[in-house]
Amino acid sequence: MSAAILPPVLALAGAPLLQGIITRTKAWFAGRRGPPLLQPYYDIAKLLRKGAVYSGTTSWVFRLGPAAGVGVAALCLLFLPLGNLPAPFSFEGDLVFVIYLLALARFLTVIAAMDTGSAFEGMGASREMAFAALAEPALLFGLVAVARQTGRLSLEGLIRPIDVGDWAAHGATLLLVLAGLFLVFLAENSRIPVDDPTTHLELTMIHEVMVLDHGGPDFAFVEYAAALKLWILGALITGIALPVRTGEVAIDLAAMVAGLAGLAVLVGIIESTLVRLRLVQVPHLLIGACSLALLGFLIQ
Amino acid sequence: MEHGWLLASLVVVPVLAGLLSQVFTSREAELETAVGGVLVTAGLGALAIGKVFSAGPLFGFSRWLFLDALSAYHLAVMLVVFTLSSLFALRYFGEEVREGRLTLAQVRTFAGLWPPALGAMVLVVVSNNLGIMWVGMEATTLVTSFLICVHMTRGSLEAMWKYMLICSVGIGFAFLGTLMIRVAAKDLPLDPNQALLWTNLLANTGALAPSLVKAAFLFVLVGYGTKAGLAPLHTWLPDAHSKAPAPVSAVFSGFMLNTALYCVLRYVPLVEGATGHTGWALRLLTGFGLFSILVAAAFILWQHDLKRLLAYHSVEHLGIIALGFGLGGLGTFAALFHTFNHSLCKTLSFFAAGRLGQVYGTHDMERMGGSCTVAPVWGIGLLGSLLALIGMAPFCLFMSELQILKAAVDGGNYAVVALFLAGTGAVFLGALGHALPLALGKPSPAVVPAPAGGLDVLLVAGPLVVLLLLGVWMPGPCRGVLEQAAAIVQHGSAVLPGGGR
């Protein structure tokens, strides 16, 4: 039970760090020193200390969105294992619950964006929903493919049993599924090549443009919820990718943390070396993710 | 023998009423005499029908006249239709008389021919002698032909010409058929005076020459089928129905067609008996029935004239009835049930079409929109009867069509099932497309709304209520009547044991 407390606590504490690592990696590639690793924490803390400005157009929906984002993400953490570390709770089919909870958060974020009546935020919201509709099947498909390997229907059940033996036996399947999940990971977290969180052109953004009007604590919640989501999907990928199942809490934990950090570095590298796709090509990428997962499923 | 005069009076009374009406010089009095004659006949008929169903078939005049369950049922339907139509005629022509659009001569034509038309049709159903039956049928054609052109217009003359020519040709064939069946029975040891009696022929079907009987049936089927409006012999029907005054159209459609089909029915057990119950005659009826439904569907889809639409509905429903008879079994029962349903419903729809035609001054459906607003009573009557005609539950036509379908399914006639459903489906789509704007559209502002009187409400509500009621409730006696009548078509034999003086 004590080990089961660790994944959510670690996530709550460490999620913004992944963002820091990505930024740092990108800075390194660009030959800059970049902001400190803990910069996301500073940002959130600063935002939390600010007041707020709301558009006169908005209603309570606008105010609900950020809070719901954090709440949902926190709830998801309860069902999320970290490699060999068990989740606090798990039940058959919780992967569906988690995916739908994330969808709930997205829905509330989107309508919060639409509440402003801004064309830019509308654009972002529209794209977010469109791409999510395609990303969701891919994510579910990938997880089901893994579940078929392990024969269990919960997130914990499908991630914890993966060990070196599985990789030896079904390496190809897992690799393909991982590739698919990684694409979904990039899309869901608005990373390049799907979205560029650092651009300054609102017309081309997805996630960032949706939250243009949030400020103060609300924006802090948005940022934190985004970090948590990055962690959640990252943890799923790391859990599958790293078959470290020693039973020693410390070793397993370290492996996972290292894996997450590695994932963040990988994202940083991708963001530094690739460019954002044109928006019309994003669906192809997501359909590609779905096909990868399907292929993985078929060859097992 | 005492029944003989009762049966004869059913023919004689209306003829006398027709003659009597000619002595008046007031248009109202002439109309009322004619209607009165019909009402008296209806009373006498009710008496006779009651006797048949309580005490068995009636015979008279050396068995030349008779009334069994089958003919009594048809007589009942006929009297209902005729009584309603007569009442409506008072309303319909009364309107025109009031407006001075109808001359004394025209009223005289109508009043003089209307009750005899009933007499001629009664003669058809009360004849045991197939020859007299034919005479009655021919007389029907002759008497009704001038009823078509009470309003003498080019259109009605054209319609009358076609009616006379086509029906005469048909009736000519039927005569040939009648003779052939007599010839087929030539060797039977029967008194020549009695040889053409249906009951006698039925008792000896085994001894009839099959090939001649078959030929006779073909002539009879084509001949009477022409009068009954089975496709492709129906061509006179839309013209005559659309050009005749509404009460006449109602009687044409509501009963004259059935009378002709009744004649065919009388031959069915004879032919089936003579050909060894192979279903040869029934298959022909099935074929004609289906073809009529499909042909009617095509014409209903593309129709613009309300009364022609109703006429094609008659073709469709006569086809359905023929199909029911052709399928046999439950189908016979259902076809008889459908006969009443269709007659009542069609009578109502022709009333409504006629009255609305007077209100709008046209029968062009595109110019008759919004009848429920203009003349609510008749508009509802038209909508209700059209819905019933296309087989909407819970009207009784749905029920009888369902039973016919059951007969087809039970017999494993899947092609029949498919064609029947396709045909009635097309009719449904087409007719509904006409009916909705007709009833609920926006009327053109030029049309003057017409008030409705108590008689109007009665004429609309009465049939509608009966149609609805029969759709959800068939009283035991009604069922008994239909079953007795159906037994006669199927076996014929039902009449024989109890028959006789």
Next chain:
Amino acid sequence: MNDLLIILVVLSNIRLLSTSRIESLITWIGVQGVLLGLFALHARWVHLTADVFVVGLVALVLKGFVFPWLLRPVANVVHVSQEVDPYVGPMGSTLLGMVALVVSLWLGTRLHIPGGDMSRLVVPATLFSVFCGQLLIVSRKKALSQVVGFLAMENGAFLLGVGTLYYAPFLVEIGVLLDMFVAVLIWTVLIRYLDRAFHHIDTDQLQHLKG
């Protein structure tokens, strides 16, 4: 003798087909009527009773004289003497009539009449008359020609009746003849009406009601 009369009837039918003059149509249908009346009397001669005799006589008078007498004035009143441009001309009609004759003869072989004491020609001749009547109705345009066609049809039926049965109930036969008579009366009245309303009796032009 019976066969001879029947053959004469058949020939009169062919004559009807091969003429396009209204006058001649009316004449020949009258001739046919006389032939049939004679046939009715002769065929039943052996079994002749009073009522059968009356029927035969009435038929002869009606079909042979009354009907032409009724139709001829109509033809004069409406000023029609000739079929102009019929659908099928006299030549064609006659040829089609030959085909009809073959079909009638074939059908006659299929229809066995019980008894065998009757002429074997009755059934084919009957059918042929019927077909000829049909042919006249279908191929001609004047209303009068069609009436004649109708009469030819009815004559065929009459031929079958008297040719096969020695006795039919008086009431039926008289009823049939009475109907016939009324029908012809109505035809004549109707044709006059048509002429008054349309100023012609070309039935091919009565095409306002369709669809």
Next chain:
Amino acid sequence: MTWLLAALGLTLAGAVLAFALGSRPVACAWMSTGVGLVAALLGLWPCAGVLAGGAVATFHAPWAMPLGELALRLDALSAFFLVPVFLLGALTALYGSTYLAHAVAPKNLGLAWSAFHLLMASMVVVVLAADGLLFLVAWELTVLASAALVILGGDDEANRHAGWLYLSASHLGTGFLLVLFLLLGRETGSLAFGGFGAAAGLPDGLKGALFLLAVVGFGTKAGFLPLHVWLPEAHPAAPSQVSALMSGVMIKTGIYGLVRVVFFLGHPAAWWGWTLLGIGLVSGILGVLFALAQHDLKRLLAYHSVENIGIIALGLGLGLLGLGAGQPAVAALGLAGGLLHVLNHAVFKGLLFLGAGAVLAETGTRDLDRQGGLLKRMPWTGGTFLVGCLSISGLPPFNGFVSEFLIYFGALLAVMAGPLPLTVAGLLLIVGLSLIGGLAAACFAKAFSVVFLGSPRSAAAAAAGEVALPMRLAMAALALLCLLIALAAPFGLEMLARVVDVHPAFAPAGASTIGVPGPGMGPFVPVPAGSLRHLARAATPFTAIVWGSFLLAALVGGVLAWRRHLLAGREVGATVTWDCGYAGPTARMQYTGSSFAQPLVELFHPVLQTEAHVHGIDGYFPVRARFASHTGDLFLRRFFQPLFHGIGAGLGRLTAFQNGVVQAYVLYITITLVVLLIGGLW
């Protein structure tokens, strides 16, 4: 059963009374509301009893009609389908007490209420009927009553056309049902449902034919693609209260019929399940896509009915596949999920249509792009509508998620445990269902935000106000139900199990169900303990979901409270929406519904075939520009219309035969005679 008969009688009396009270609208409305509520109370009681394990109730009376008898039977399946009927009937009646006068011309008000009650009564009979003939008559009455309401919903051509399309489609569908029931009747000896169970022993080919007849006949009513074409026309045309009833309940009678017949047919062949699965996928995905492309709020909702019927078909198809493959757990979960979705869809779709009606009543238009900012003006409507949106998108913690979860669960089991075909089916279902879910969320994000958020796009929307209390009450009750059903799900499994147990494969041994297994019952293996054993597997997840929902509420509440705490005493300013520095934003600059849906509509253009009418700017000087888009129904335009026009044109050619030439007419007769003579005497 006495209570049910009382409810039925009351409803019928209501129909008569409403007609009589037509000239007094207020009295009529309140009488109708009263009848609806009381009938629901009377009717729900026995249903609850049967669902809670009570005995099957029957009613039997002779019916003076050949082939038929007045037989009613309340088993778990009927009771389950009756619940939404009564529930939604009562709430829509309540809602209608103030709404209907907006939607229907005053002179037709009595008639409309009358048709409403008749619709209710006939639906009750449809679900209760235990006799084929009674079922068909009630079925047709349902059509007639609802079509009357569709036509009365407006006084124009469009309504009449919708009514025509609806009646025609229903009639063609009923044709298949007639054959279905008559065939069943022929094979089992009578039209009584009591004997139909024997159909399970029929040869496979015949059973397959019966199944197909049921799918087409009932599918037309239910709105299976491509038989759905009437649905997007008729539902928007009807008064919203009736749209709610039609979409929420009436089309479910189609599902009821299908389920009932499939249950009669016993052991299913594999292709039955595949058929339903295919229909479900196509209906679900295309339904939601078409919905996405609509501008008309009620049309959008109508297409979502197609989508949700697709989800239900997915569940049922999975159930049949499970039964066929001998996987009772998959079967139980699939069937239960599909059935539960029937109830859920009734609740949230009813809610959404009522909300749409409220919007329509206030702004006078169904056009999405003329709304906006209504949440502030109509807080109750907006709030409850949002609940409906979340529920229909299948998002937790609302009821839509619960039923979809059951189906997912079944599909996951199929993927895990099944033989290869079942695995493939499960996979397809998972992908399909998640795609449908994502698209539905997109669609409702659009619908909700365009209507209720931002600023008003028209003067009417700006002037809108909250609707009257009865309407609010009805919507609030349904919104509450959306939540309650989800929270009560763990306790409802037993009831669902009773419904699923009506299938003979699950029938507990010794219990009498319809169609007691005869000697020729077919090869299926009865599962002794019923379906509860399998459904119980969902109890833990359901409980966890309920607790998760509470926790979520607590977490979100906590965050909100924290923010309030943080902002207390700080400066909270109000400003205009930031628009990249543009200082004079107008309502017309907002994203419209069409723009919101554009990426997906573009992506799925091959199926949607949206037509865009651009009247753009070319040249140097600004001119008025216009853009309009329209997405018609692909199947109507590309399939049914050409087909029926083709048939019509073909038949139209026949009319040339009635050419007015009397010679030709006589020729027809001659030819007929000669052909018959030669044929007959050959």
